[in-house]
Amino acid sequence: MAQRDRDRPAAASTPGLLAAPKKDKAKEEAKAKEEAKAKEEAEAKAKEEEEAKAKAEADAKAEQEAKKKDGDVKVTEGKVPPPDEEAKVDPADAEFVEEKGKTYQYLGLRGRMVLIPQFMFGLFGADGGKTVWSPQFGPEFAVRRNGFEYDLWLTYASYSMSNAPFKSSSDPDNAYEIVSSSIKTISIGSDFLWSAPMNPRLSFVYGGGAGIGIVFGDLRRNQSYPPNGVAGDPNGYLPCRDVGSPSVPSQPSGQYCDGDNGHYGSYKEPSWINGGSKPIVFPWIAPFQMGLRWKPVPKMAVRLDVGFAFPGPFFFGLSAQHGLF
Structure with missing residues (x-):
């Protein structure tokens, strides 16, 4: 009888020991999903920034080419001068x-x-x-x-x-x-x-x-x-x-x-x-x-x-x- 009483705590603790790995695995999966989502959002944001930058550069180049055709500004090869370099008239x-x-x-x-x-x-x-x-x-x-x-x-x-x-x-x-x-x-x-x-x-x-x-x-x-x-x-x-x-x-x-x-x-x-x-x-x-x-x-x-x-x-x-x- 005494022996069975000593064995009970051990038996009672068994479910807790068996459940711990399941909780850790769920946390890891949730964390992995959050990291993947954060990574996707970061990549999407970076892509949007690159596209916006490329569009801005393309628009600036197109505008500069139009001005070059009209002879308003001088454009050096491979470089579009910033607006403050353009000739200004009194x-x-x-x-x-x-x-x-x-x-x-x-x-x-x-x-x-x-x-x-x-x-x-x-x-x-x-x-x-x-x-x-x-x-x-x-x-x-x-x-x-x-x-x-x-x-x-x-x-x-x-x-x-x-x-x-x-x-x-x-x-x-x-x-x-x-x-x-x-x-x-x-x-x-x-x-x-x-x-x-x-x-x-x-x-x-x-x-x-x-x-x-x-x-x-x-x-x-x-x-x-x-x-x-x-x-x-x-x-x-x-x-x-x-x-x-x-x-x-x-x-x-x-x-x-x-x-x-x-x-x-x-x-x-x-x-x-x-x-x-x-x-x-x-x-x-x-x-x-x-x-x-x-x-x-x-x-x-x-x-x-x-x-x-x-x-x-x-x-x-x-x-x-x-x-x-």
């Missing part, structure tokens, strides 16, 4: 900035002065002549887009020259004639100019231009002679009155005021059409010109030009334009 100058991809039209007036030095006549096989200043002016219509413009122009030009001695370099001294010009042209053409902005209001411009003009006016020619009959400075020669008048022998041979041609009195050189040497059309060729373009107000531009041209070779000019659209 609000006071913002209205002077031309939008990329937008076309601007201007209407205005231009004036030019062309310098034809005396030595230019020698380059074309002539002796004599004098320096000529040729004023030119007229309207112009400009179209600008992305820093490039073409200016269509119509100009009146005067190539007037007072009396000057003139002859071919291969002719003798008694071939000198006194020549004067009232030649004028009306020309149409275009300039093609690129701009390099220095600030929103001021740009450096460069390019060239060409045109063609119709010639009108007179080219007068009169044979001449030295007062003393001795060849000298042709600028002091006098106009012959007629053939043999006055009769002045030429040294060493020949005769001034001879009958080789009828260039006396009111003689005017015929045009090409009538067999003469006066042109009927005259070109304008400016292979290079440069200058400054300044905008005093948003819809007005003033341009100062200098360059090389034929006829010339030097010219300078000033243009003023007002924006239309």
Whole structure:
């Protein structure tokens, strides 16, 4: 009996010992499920963050590429600059900035002065002549887009020259004639100019231009002679009155005021059409010109030009334009 009583505690404790492993296993399974769930949530959150980051980078890159196409910002290869690196314009100058991809039209007036030095006549096989200043002016219509413009122009030009001695370099001294010009042209053409902005209001411009003009006016020619009959400075020669008048022998041979041609009195050189040497059309060729373009107000531009041209070779000019659209 006593032995059975001693055995009871041991028997009574048996169910507890058998149940303990089951409770521990349930806890471990619950813990494992919680850890798996937490891991899944962490992975899902990380994936969402990566997707959001990738989308943000893609959106930023797309926006930057769009700006690059418009020329608003410079993008280095493999790097998109942050917004604070973009060029910023002073609000006071913002209205002077031309939008990329937008076309601007201007209407205005231009004036030019062309310098034809005396030595230019020698380059074309002539002796004599004098320096000529040729004023030119007229309207112009400009179209600008992305820093490039073409200016269509119509100009009146005067190539007037007072009396000057003139002859071919291969002719003798008694071939000198006194020549004067009232030649004028009306020309149409275009300039093609690129701009390099220095600030929103001021740009450096460069390019060239060409045109063609119709010639009108007179080219007068009169044979001449030295007062003393001795060849000298042709600028002091006098106009012959007629053939043999006055009769002045030429040294060493020949005769001034001879009958080789009828260039006396009111003689005017015929045009090409009538067999003469006066042109009927005259070109304008400016292979290079440069200058400054300044905008005093948003819809007005003033341009100062200098360059090389034929006829010339030097010219300078000033243009003023007002924006239309």
